[in-house]
Amino acid sequence: MSLKAPPxxxxxxxxxxxxxxxxxxxxxxxxxxxxxxxxxxxxxxILFVVVWPVVELIRTSFLRVSSSxxxxxxxxxxxxxxxxxxxxxxxxxxxxxxxxxxVVVCTMLISLALAQLFNQRFPGRTVTRWALIAPWAxxxxxxxxxxxxxxxxxxxxxxxxxxxxxxxxxxEDWLGRSETAWPWMMAVAVFVSLPFTTYTLLAGLQTIPGExxxxxxxxxxxxxxxxxxxxxxxxxxxxxxxxxxxxxxxxNSFPIIYAMTKGGPGNDTSTSMVFMYTLKETxxxxxxxxxxxxxxxxxxxxxxxxxxSRWNEED
Amino acid sequence: xxxxxVATGAATLVMALGLSACGGGDEGGGEGKSKTIKVVAADYGxxxxxxxxxxxxxxxxxxxxxxxxxxxxxQIINWxxxxxxxxxxxQTDNYPDVLQTGGYADKxxxxxxxxxxxxxxxxxxxxxxxxxxxAGEAKGAAYGIPWVSSSRxxxxxxxxxxAAGVAKPPTTxxxxxxxxxxxSEKKAADTPYALPLGPEEAQGETLMWEMGNGGGYTDxxxxxxxxxAPNVETFKWLQDNLVKPGLTYPNPASTDRKTAFADFAxxxxxxxxxxxxxxxxxxxxxxxxxxxxxxxxxxxxESTLGVADWTMAFKDGKADKDAVKKFxxxxxxKKNLVAFAEMYNFMPVTTDAVAEMEANPKHASLKxxxxxxxxxKFYPVNDTAWDVxxxxxxxxxxxxxxxxxxxxxxxxxLQKKAEDAAAAE
Numbered sequence: 031m032s033l034k035a036p037p038x039x040x041x042x043x044x045x046x047x048x049x050x051x052x053x054x055x056x057x058x059x060x061x062x063x064x065x066x067x068x069x070x071x072x073x074x075x076i077l078f079v080v081v082w083p084v085v086e087l088i089r090t091s092f093l094r095v096s097s098s099x100x101x102x103x104x105x106x107x108x109x110x111x112x113x114x115x116x117x118x119x120x121x122x123x124x125x126x127x128x129x130x131x132x133v134v135v136c137t138m139l140i141s142l143a144l145a146q147l148f149n150q151r152f153p154g155r156t157v158t159r160w161a162l163i164a165p166w167a168x169x170x171x172x173x174x175x176x177x178x179x180x181x182x183x184x185x186x187x188x189x190x191x192x193x194x195x196x197x198x199x200x201x202e203d204w205l206g207r208s209e210t211a212w213p214w215m216m217a218v219a220v221f222v223s224l225p226f227t228t229y230t231l232l233a234g235l236q237t238i239p240g241e242x243x244x245x246x247x248x249x250x251x252x253x254x255x256x257x258x259x260x261x262x263x264x265x266x267x268x269x270x271x272x273x274x275x276x277x278x279x280x281x282n283s284f285p286i287i288y289a290m291t292k293g294g295p296g297n298d299t300s301t302s303m304v305f306m307y308t309l310k311e312t313x314x315x316x317x318x319x320x321x322x323x324x325x326x327x328x329x330x331x332x333x334x335x336x337x338x339s340r341w342n343e344e345d
Numbered sequence: 346x347x348x349x350x351v352a353t354g355a356a357t358l359v360m361a362l363g364l365s366a367c368g369g370g371d372e373g374g375g376e377g378k379s380k381t382i383k384v385v386a387a388d389y390g391x392x393x394x395x396x397x398x399x400x401x402x403x404x405x406x407x408x409x410x411x412x413x414x415x416x417x418x419x420q421i422i423n424w425x426x427x428x429x430x431x432x433x434x435x436q437t438d439n440y441p442d443v444l445q446t447g448g449y450a451d452k453x454x455x456x457x458x459x460x461x462x463x464x465x466x467x468x469x470x471x472x473x474x475x476x477x478x479x480a481g482e483a484k485g486a487a488y489g490i491p492w493v494s495s496s497r498x499x500x501x502x503x504x505x506x507x508a509a510g511v512a513k514p515p516t517t518x519x520x521x522x523x524x525x526x527x528x529s530e531k532k533a534a535d536t537p538y539a540l541p542l543g544p545e546e547a548q549g550e551t552l553m554w555e556m557g558n559g560g561g562y563t564d565x566x567x568x569x570x571x572x573x574a575p576n577v578e579t580f581k582w583l584q585d586n587l588v589k590p591g592l593t594y595p596n597p598a599s600t601d602r603k604t605a606f607a608d609f610a611x612x613x614x615x616x617x618x619x620x621x622x623x624x625x626x627x628x629x630x631x632x633x634x635x636x637x638x639x640x641x642x643x644x645x646x647e648s649t650l651g652v653a654d655w656t657m658a659f660k661d662g663k664a665d666k667d668a669v670k671k672f673x674x675x676x677x678x679k680k681n682l683v684a685f686a687e688m689y690n691f692m693p694v695t696t697d698a699v700a701e702m703e704a705n706p707k708h709a710s711l712k713x714x715x716x717x718x719x720x721x722k723f724y725p726v727n728d729t730a731w732d733v734x735x736x737x738x739x740x741x742x743x744x745x746x747x748x749x750x751x752x753x754x755x756x757x758x759l760q761k762k763a764e765d766a767a768a769a770e
Binding site: 094096097098099100101102112117184202203205206207291292294295296297298308311312313 | 431432433434435436451452454455457535543544594595596598599600608613732733736737740741743744747755758762765766769
């Protein structure tokens with residue numbers, strides 16, 4: 031993947047200047063603007079849908095907004111003080127890290143294996159490749175709600191099954207407490223992240239030329255050696271892209287947790303994203319402050335992404 | 346070719362600019378607007394056939410027929426979203442004229458509402474049951490107009506009780522624990538006592554138990570006492586006697602009231618606290634139920650929890666004040682209020698409507714609720730910080746009953762939040 035921009039129209043125009051005679055006055059007027067007329071709509075769009083909301087967000091985090099929605103003036107840094115004084119904040123941040131790391135690591139490992147499998151020729155490969163797309167094609171919210179009902183205490187298929195098999199003697203409220211809710215939600219998050227990651231890695235695997243494997247075979251390399259010294263290093267670009275995009279996605283993941291537990295009981299199953307959303311019910315300003323903190327964290331992740339992709343290019 | 350590219354670019358630019366200009370658009374209040382009343386109300390229904398929309402559309406049609414030239418602009422929003430939607434309306438200066446929802450006091454704090462005297466005729470105002478009218482006073486004047494009410498009683502499943510050998514409904518906490526134990530031993534019901542402390546209605550179940558121990562949300566002076574000794578004791582008792590022995594849901598803090606009601610209507614619950622809509626649900630589910638006063642620590646509660654929902658009129662709505670007054674006077678007639686209360690098995694809030702429903706043998710099943718109403722105690726609905734505090738209790742109050750939590754720590758944290766919220770007003 032290359033992040034290099036295509037040459038701009040102004041540059042090409044300049045290089046070939048003089049090839050066809052043009053009215054002088056118009057040419058100089060537009061030329062002075064350079065590529066601006068072409069990119070201006072995009073810049074305006076970015077200002078409107080990206081920059082403006084961020085400015086509003088930061089502004090709101092310094093406001094005192096009453097519970098009925100009326101702005102009552104400036105709050106200074108009070109909302110940040112209140113946010114950092116929340117008893118649950120430390121555990122929410124800790125769980126955000128655990129959630130992100132566990133889900134991303136599991137996703138990458140399982141995807142590596144799946145990609146390897148789908149790279150082999152076997153009967154029914156096309157069908158299984160299609161099947162892998164299903165969790166990706168279905169809305170994440172729908173998937174999460176589906177799992178929520180499967181895990182339901184009274185009506186859930188999982189409890190019925192486990193009771194019938196004699197694995198448990200009393201139906202379990204899987205999503206009711208954090209000890210059991212976290213592993214289940216992590217499993218769902220891995221489930222919905224697999225297709226994208228597997229396909230990214232599969233694409234990477236397919237770019238590795240067959241001659242390299244042939245050469246290694248002639249040199250007498252074993253399967254594990256080939257995998258460690260040829261497949262993995264050559265897969266690095268695809269692997270890193272998959273890793274970083276997953277980090278950002280999983281960190282920002284909201285629908286799975288919100289649909290399955292709403293972050294409860296209390297804030298026991300909240301990540302910082304869900305915590306921000308539940309704060310909205312009691313204090314918009316504090317919720318905005320949490321958003322700013324999240325925003326900063328995402329910017330850090332994006333910077334890492336840019337760094338990684340540049341590093342990729344240099345290689 | 347180049348011309349066309351420039352033209353396309355310019356057109357896109359104009360579109361983008363036009364798009365951003367739309368954001369600030371606002372309809373000016375023309376002459377005709379002042380006679381259009383924007384009414385926003387909550388949907389109490391749980392299916393298409395009993396949607397509140399049916400009621401409001403009829404009221405609007407009748408009102409428009411009786412008052413030519415006036416129009417009603419209706420917006421019915423479901424309970425989960427109405428507070429968020431109204432907040433958005435207020436933030437964008439797009440006020441409703443009349444709002445019917447769960448609370449009113451936070452709007453008084455921002456001086457958004459008309460006083461009741463401004464929008465109800467003296468006759469309509471005098472018709473409101475005094476206890477409710479009183480609860481509609483905040484900051485020294487009446488702003489909230491009660492809409493419907495309900496009171497809470499203990500429901501029990503007669504079949505489950507007889508199967509477990511429980512002769513009569515419990516009156517004290519010890520008897521609740523004892524009955525629950527018997528039900529559990531005889532396996533007469535999945536959930537002997539249903540304790541829903543999830544976000545849906547944690548503030549209700551909490552208060553019903555705390556009142557049984559002489560506790561509550563505020564002291565006589567109106568100061569918040571969420572972590573008072575009787576309140577902490579209450580949750581300690583719930584943990585030790587219902588939650589830990591497995592006589593209720595394993596995770597009360599994440600079990601919503603609608604789950605408990607549905608389980609009761611399915612015959613899976615031995616007993617629980619409930620409001621009048623359970624009557625209908627139990628009848629539909631063919632559950633033989635009985636009702637009794639809510640048990641307290643040493644004896645049944647003399648005054649139970651009463652809950653009212655509210656109507657209010659916004660000063661900054663686009664309709665003129667007389668139009669709003671006309672509409673509210675028209676809505677608050679006996680016929681309309683009885684129709685609405687009957688639709689959901691709630692209780693009306695005006696003297697003549699209450700009298701009519703009490704006298705009607707059709708509503709015999711509501712008798713215990715009507716009896717409990719005159720002495721009922723309410724949430725501190727007229728405190729301007731209550732809405733925020735209620736939201737905090739809903740979010741994390743239920744954790745005080747969780748197996749592995751310290752009730753005092755949970756309630757201390759809530760008390761701190763309550764004090765902060767009260768100080769911010």
